Amino acid sequence: TNPPQVMDSFCADAFWEGNFSQSESIPHFTTCFQxxxxxxxxxxxxxxxFPILLVQARRISRRFDPLPVxxxxxxxxxxxxxxxxxxxxVLVINIFFIDGTxxxxxxYPCVWMLFFLLHLFIDWNRSRCGQISAGIQHLSFVLLAICGLPEFGYHIENNTFEASLPKFALYMGFWPIVVLQTALYCWADKRSPKAHKSAELDSSFLNRLTIWWFTSVQITGSKKDLEMEDLFDLNNGSTCDHLxxxxxxxxxxGMR
Incomplete structure (x- = not known):
């Protein structure tokens, strides 16, 4: 038994249509594929x-304070x-209100639920560890938005509200919010304000490479003698307590 045949028995329709690329109209994925x-x-x-996200957050927590709400x-x-x-x-409707589920x-609703539970945990863990953003987290939402687009188009084109208005309404309120959430993850979270916090930690790669973040101190030093309040505080990862x-x-x- 090949994989497509297994998937066909798993769903009501075919997993893949052979004439997908030859279709004269807009190509559509099967419901099973979606x-x-x-x-x-x-x-x-x-x-x-997910384990990489945990390791990243753990390493960052050694240098940063928790993020503000x-x-x-x-x-x-x-x-x-x-x-x-x-x-x-969607899961409740499929179980209790649709015959022949x-x-x-x-x-698939359980898979979605796992996805959002993981994101809730990741957001909490990032906030606790002081991680302002996570590329893997953002990319997973980009994938969800792309993968969810065919079903969104399917519901609109086929007027599925006639067969099941609740499921139609739920997905109409699902995919647009996924797109909105994808956009929101484009912005990094903010750290707690600190009077003399080093700008290095929030600088870009190029900024750190050229040490441009330190320019303000040099400009101040060219105008007057530097004083303690002109200097940045030590980063948490550079303090005596941490080191x-x-x-x-x-x-x-090692000595033992």
């Missing part, structure tokens, strides 16, 4: 790279909760 590969791909991507953080949190509840509602109809603990962690066991 609810399997296109639904699983974003979550699979996030699950595979901002409007954009709360907005993303609310939207992720809404999207999770939306996927839960197929296996795929149980699984001393790190030194003892590796030095003392």
């Amino acid at each position: 609810h399997t590969l296109l639904s699983y791909l974003p979550t699979g991507f996030l699950v595979v790279f 901002t409007a954009i953080f709360v907005t993303r949190l609310i939207l992720n909760i809404y999207l999770f509840l939306n996927a839960t509602a 197929l296996t795929v109809d149980f699984i 001393g603990a790190l030194f003892e962690k590796y030095w003392i066991p």
